[in-house]
Amino acid sequence: MDIRILGCSGGIGVGLATTSMAIDEDILIDGGTGLGELSLDEMAAVRHIFLTHSHLDHIAGLPMLVDSIFERIRTPIVVHGRPETLAALREHIFNWVIWPDFSKLPNPERPVLRFEEIHPGQVVELDGRRIEAIAVNHVVPCIGYRIEAGGKAFAFSGDTTTTDHFWEVLNGYDQLDLLVAECAFPNRELELSRMAYHYCPQLLAADLAKLRHRPQLYLSHLKPGMEAQILSECAEMIEGFPLRLLSGGCRFQL
Numbered sequence: 001m002d003i004r005i006l007g008c009s010g011g012i013g014v015g016l017a018t019t020s021m022a023i024d025e026d027i028l029i030d031g032g033t034g035l036g037e038l039s040l041d042e043m044a045a046v047r048h049i050f051l052t053h054s055h056l057d058h059i060a061g062l063p064m065l066v067d068s069i070f071e072r073i074r075t076p077i078v079v080h081g082r083p084e085t086l087a088a089l090r091e092h093i094f095n096w097v098i099w100p101d102f103s104k105l106p107n108p109e110r111p112v113l114r115f116e117e118i119h120p121g122q123v124v125e126l127d128g129r130r131i132e133a134i135a136v137n138h139v140v141p142c143i144g145y146r147i148e149a150g151g152k153a154f155a156f157s158g159d160t161t162t163t164d165h166f167w168e169v170l171n172g173y174d175q176l177d178l179l180v181a182e183c184a185f186p187n188r189e190l191e192l193s194r195m196a197y198h199y200c201p202q203l204l205a206a207d208l209a210k211l212r213h214r215p216q217l218y219l220s221h222l223k224p225g226m227e228a229q230i231l232s233e234c235a236e237m238i239e240g241f242p243l244r245l246l247s248g249g250c251r252f253q254l
Contacts, residue, residue: 001129001149003178005250007034008220010057010184016224017248018057021156021180022046027126029145029156034248035061044072050118050131051081052158053142054088062089063099066113070102076114080124082133084141086115118143134169136160139197146170152254157181159221161197167210176213177254180246182221186229201233208238218246 002024007017018032026047028035035043043065052058066077079086094101094113102113118124120135120143129149136144137160144158144166153175157166159182170176184198193200198221199207208217217238222230222245231245 001147001152001154001254003154003252003254005034005246005248006037007032007248008180008246008250009224009248010221011224013224015248018060019052019221020058020061023129023147027129027131030058031062031065032057032059033061035065037248038065040069040072043069046077047075048124048126049077049079050124050133050145051079051085052136052144052156053082053138053140054085055140055159058159059089059093063093063102066102067099070105070112073112076111078114078116080116080118082119082141082143083117086117088140089115132169134166136166137163137197146173146176148173148175150254151175152177154178154252154254155180155215157199159184159198161193161199162203162207164210167207171210171212176211176215178218178252179211179213179215180218180220181208183219183230183234184221184223186226187233201230201237204234205237208241214240214242217241217243218250219243220246 004022006020009016017034019030020032020034021029025045028049103111118133122133124131132146133143136142136158142158146155183204185193185200187200187202
């Protein structure tokens with residue numbers, strides 16, 4: 001399993017792009033502005049996009065990707081998401097006002113985009129890769145993912161704040177090699193973290209204590225300009241994990 005981080009910031013700026021990661025050549029997790037790191041050939045190889053939720057920083061690149069390779073799409077790109085996420089895309093993005101409805105183009109019988117619901121607890125198997133959707137605790141319906149292939153396992157929290165379920169599901173397996181967890185705000189924004197349903201170091205540390213595995217841990221979704229403080233506070237509060245800051249361009253071979 002080849003994991004390439006295209007974007008992982010909580011905002012944009014020079015060298016910063018929002019959440020998207022490539023799994024091998026044909027799968028994307030989320031479709032933020034990080035999709036701009038893909039070449040046209042790499043975009044054309046994508047067959048499945050698994051969304052965590054409907055917020056703009058996780059879907060902003062998706063309409064442009066489909067438009068950029070429209071003439072090269074021979075079989076529909078399948079967008080997987082919770083029913084609420086897909087409904088939001090249909091109503092607010094692919095609605096002929098913000099962007100064309102590519103689920104009906106070039107014609108309804110042969111579209112370039114297909115929406116497919118995925119529900120918490122559901123597993124999708126694609127060429128030896130097992131992709132499991134796990135409910136998390138965000139301000140809109142959201143899921144994280146656990147992906148297993150070749151005897152290795154990777155998990156991504158999506159956007160969330162304090163939750164038991166995500167960690168219980170991961171604890172139900174014998175292995176976890178790599179974990180990407182969000183941590184959007186520093187501890188001084190504890191109340192904002194709770195209101196926005198994101199982690200800060202204090203909340204993340206408390207939840208990581210629920211996890212029996214000790215995978216490599218990478219932090220994502222940090223707000224621009226707050227990265228150093230968030231990383232420092234996490235290093236002080238989180239014990240027992242190899243802890244690093246995720247950045248665009250990181251690549252993992254599992």
